[in-house]
Amino acid sequence: MSLEQLNPRQKAAVKYIDSPLLVLAGAGSGKTRVITQKIAYLVEECGVKAGNIAAVTFTNKASREMKERISQILDKSKSRGLKVSTFHTLGLNILRKEYKHIGLKSGFSIFDSQDVAGVIKDIVLADGGADSDQVQQLQWKISAWKNNLIDPAQADLYTEDKFDELCASVYKRYQQTLRAYNAIDFDDLIYEPVKLFQKNREILDKWQTRIHYMLVDEYQDTNGCQYELVKLLVGGRTSLTVVGDDDQSIYAWRGANPENLNQLKVDYPSLHVIKLEQNYRSMGRILKAANTLIENNPHVFEKALWSDKGFGDPIKVLRCKNDEHEAERVVSEILSHKFQKRSNFSDYAVLYRGNHQSRIIEKALREHRVPYYLTGGQSFFEKAEVKDIMAYLRIMANSDDDAAFLRVVNTPKREIGPSTLEKLGNYAQQRKCSLYGACHEIGLSQHLPDRALNNLKTFVEWLSRITERAERGDFMSAIRDMVKEIGYQGYLEDTCKDLNTAEKRMENVNELLTWIERVYDQAESGSSLSDIVSYMTLMNILERQEDNENESDCVNLLTLHASKGLEFPYVFIIGMEEEILPHRVSMDEGNIEEERRLAYVGITRAQQNLTLSYTRIRKRYGEKMECEVSRFVDELPQDDLQREGAGETANPEEQKQRGQAHLANLKDLLGNS
DNA sequence: TGGGGTGATATTTTT
DNA sequence: TATCACCCCA
Numbered sequence: 001m002s003l004e005q006l007n008p009r010q011k012a013a014v015k016y017i018d019s020p021l022l023v024l025a026g027a028g029s030g031k032t033r034v035i036t037q038k039i040a041y042l043v044e045e046c047g048v049k050a051g052n053i054a055a056v057t058f059t060n061k062a063s064r065e066m067k068e069r070i071s072q073i074l075d076k077s078k079s080r081g082l083k084v085s086t087f088h089t090l091g092l093n094i095l096r097k098e099y100k101h102i103g104l105k106s107g108f109s110i111f112d113s114q115d116v117a118g119v120i121k122d123i124v125l126a127d128g129g130a131d132s133d134q135v136q137q138l139q140w141k142i143s144a145w146k147n148n149l150i151d152p153a154q155a156d157l158y159t160e161d162k163f164d165e166l167c168a169s170v171y172k173r174y175q176q177t178l179r180a181y182n183a184i185d186f187d188d189l190i191y192e193p194v195k196l197f198q199k200n201r202e203i204l205d206k207w208q209t210r211i212h213y214m215l216v217d218e219y220q221d222t223n224g225c226q227y228e229l230v231k232l233l234v235g236g237r238t239s240l241t242v243v244g245d246d247d248q249s250i251y252a253w254r255g256a257n258p259e260n261l262n263q264l265k266v267d268y269p270s271l272h273v274i275k276l277e278q279n280y281r282s283m284g285r286i287l288k289a290a291n292t293l294i295e296n297n298p299h300v301f302e303k304a305l306w307s308d309k310g311f312g313d314p315i316k317v318l319r320c321k322n323d324e325h326e327a328e329r330v331v332s333e334i335l336s337h338k339f340q341k342r343s344n345f346s347d348y349a350v351l352y353r354g355n356h357q358s359r360i361i362e363k364a365l366r367e368h369r370v371p372y373y374l375t376g377g378q379s380f381f382e383k384a385e386v387k388d389i390m391a392y393l394r395i396m397a398n399s400d401d402d403a404a405f406l407r408v409v410n411t412p413k414r415e416i417g418p419s420t421l422e423k424l425g426n427y428a429q430q431r432k433c434s435l436y437g438a439c440h441e442i443g444l445s446q447h448l449p450d451r452a453l454n455n456l457k458t459f460v461e462w463l464s465r466i467t468e469r470a471e472r473g474d475f476m477s478a479i480r481d482m483v484k485e486i487g488y489q490g491y492l493e494d495t496c497k498d499l500n501t502a503e504k505r506m507e508n509v510n511e512l513l514t515w516i517e518r519v520y521d522q523a524e525s526g527s528s529l530s531d532i533v534s535y536m537t538l539m540n541i542l543e544r545q546e547d548n549e550n551e552s553d554c555v556n557l558l559t560l561h562a563s564k565g566l567e568f569p570y571v572f573i574i575g576m577e578e579e580i581l582p583h584r585v586s587m588d589e590g591n592i593e594e595e596r597r598l599a600y601v602g603i604t605r606a607q608q609n610l611t612l613s614y615t616r617i618r619k620r621y622g623e624k625m626e627c628e629v630s631r632f633v634d635e636l637p638q639d640d641l642q643r644e645g646a647g648e649t650a651n652p653e654e655q656k657q658r659g660q661a662h663l664a665n666l667k668d669l670l671g672n673s
Numbered sequence: 674t675g676g677g678g679t680g681a682t683a684t685t686t687t688t
Numbered sequence: 689t690a691t692c693a694c695c696c697c698a
Contacts, residue, residue, distance in 0.1 A: 088688045186688050561685045622689030
């Protein structure tokens with residue numbers, strides 16, 4: 001195999017196997033290439049079987065990309081059994097084999113965060129009241145506990161105030177409820193295997209034998225639980241390579257613990273560190289700006305990106321009168337630039353801090369007839385029609401899944417209303433069984449009027465028939481018939497305002513079916529209905545749609561967060577203002593460093609040109625607010641900036657503002673060191 | 674059962 | 689200011 005295409009550092013990272021390895025891979029430094037080459041190296045030169053290697057990523061997209069690139073460099077016969085998966089899929093695979101040890105039955109469901117919110121709501125409601133804000137906080141807290149491996153009993157000990165006590169008691173009942181539903185949540189996919197491994201040496205041994213080498217991508221995004229899983233699977237061995245960049249850690253607010261990078265040095269004293277600093281993406285000036293900015297953050301590992309792509313144009317800084325003006329400027333910059341360079345619309349990206357900022361840009365783009373593609377928004381699996389069909393599959397796979405039952409039972413309408421369901425619920429509780437189970441109990445007739453009873457019976461009988469068909473005969477035709485038999489298309493046509501949206505939703509349903517078919521075809525033989533449903537739950541079809549849309553020539557609109565891992569020739573970052581970037585809330589919480597990393601991520605997306613913009617006045621909550629340029633603009637190398645716009649020469653007012661920003665920044669630095 | 678009026682609310686999001 | 693739940697009424 002040829003390692004010639006790699007630079008010396010990359011080559012070293014691929015070949016190093018003597019101790020655990022941390023690869024500090026700067027933006028655009030070819031980290032995916034290192035991981036894929038290393039897998040090939042392990043297989044071809046070190047005699048490790050592909051089936052004994054586990055490579056872990058965070059998103060489906062990253063794992064798909066990695067699989068694809070490996071198939072390009074490694075023979076199919078040699079890559080057989082290679083496990084490239086997300087953390088959650090790895091966890092699911094473990095649980096599929098070991099579910100009995102944690103009190104689950106086969107066919108368990110995976111609850112998404114909406115299902116979880118529903119369960120918590122029910123629990124609090126039984127307590128006598130809840131507002132949606134509280135449910136949110138409870139959900140967040142429980143998730144945080146799981147991410148830090150704290151079980152309900154331990155949570156009891158950690159309570160500091162009344163709210164913590166409530167959380168702990170809800171946590172306990174929440175776990176019980178999930179078990180009763182034969183369900184787990186996303187966090188459990190990692191939490192439960194870790195707990196099991198900690199308790200049961202034998203099972204851990206088995207999995208350690210199965211996995212000889214682990215590679216972890218985007219290591220700075222791991223949480224405590226994920227790190228523990230890696231640590232357990234690696235055990236005392238040296239067979240670990242993690243790749244990460246502390247400067248691109250932008251998900252701490254979601255439970256990621258970038259400290260895990262430093263923790264490695266403690267847990268593995270023999271840890272070897274290799275830095276990848278050559279950037280293959282951007283012009284020198286962009287990297288200089290990025291380096292200068294991020295130097296304002298404290299670092300455990302120093303790192304400076306460089307490239308041999310030439311220095312490039314100055315970074316434009318647009319100063320605008322107001323937000324409308326800003327949008328207008330950005331669009332006209334894109335248009336005139338495109339005209340000059342004869343580039344494509346898809347070469348441009350507009351990045352922003354918050355989703356709402358896209359609206360005004362969208363408006364300007366529409367006015368100029370510029371096609372655009374908006375990333376984000378509702379994910380495919382959050383669409384009601386997709387959730388409906390998925391719920392049908394879930395109840396078919398796991399009859400204890402009450403959440404799925406409730407969603408499905410009266411959609412489309414079967415005249416099974418709230419009062420029927422309440423009585424059914426009471427009865428199920430009395431009999432200590434699931435809602436579906438309760439429908440089969442003889443005693444139910446005592447509690448329900450005939451009409452309601454009949455409706456329910458008809459439904460569950462139909463459901464068991466179709467389930468049986470799916471399990472026994474041709475899976476896909478049973479599913480397709482199911483959609484037909486419930487009259488879903490007619491239901492959409494009745495409930496949607498216009499036929500157009502009904503049609504669109506039906507298209508989504510069909511797309512879902514196509515996907516189920518694909519997953520079914522690719523799944524190992526012997527995969528059950530529930531296996532298919534589990535994998536579907538962990539998937540995001542939207543990603544694929546994105547790829548499709550990108551083929552038509554569109555300007556890209558996305559949040560800074562969503563931009564991580566992507567690159568564009570020409571990048572605009574709008575709203576470079578105090579209270580936006582850095583965001584107000586982060587300022588209050590003292591999280592300036594993460595905001596700075598966010599700006600860093602945005603800047604390093606640009607290959608050739610970078611334009612920043614800010615406004616003097618912005619409408620916020622309907623009120624006109626005076627704005628101040630972001631401190632991050634002041635932290636950039638001023639000689640490399642080309643400032644343009646309304647009253648571009650610095651007036652006394654602005655001088656003063658900048659002075660204040662600088663002072664604040666100094667204080668910030670002092671406070672941190 | 675659905676639509677319209679009302680009031681609260683306003684980062685970032687993957688699995 | 690704009691949106692989105694949610695609740696109430698027809």
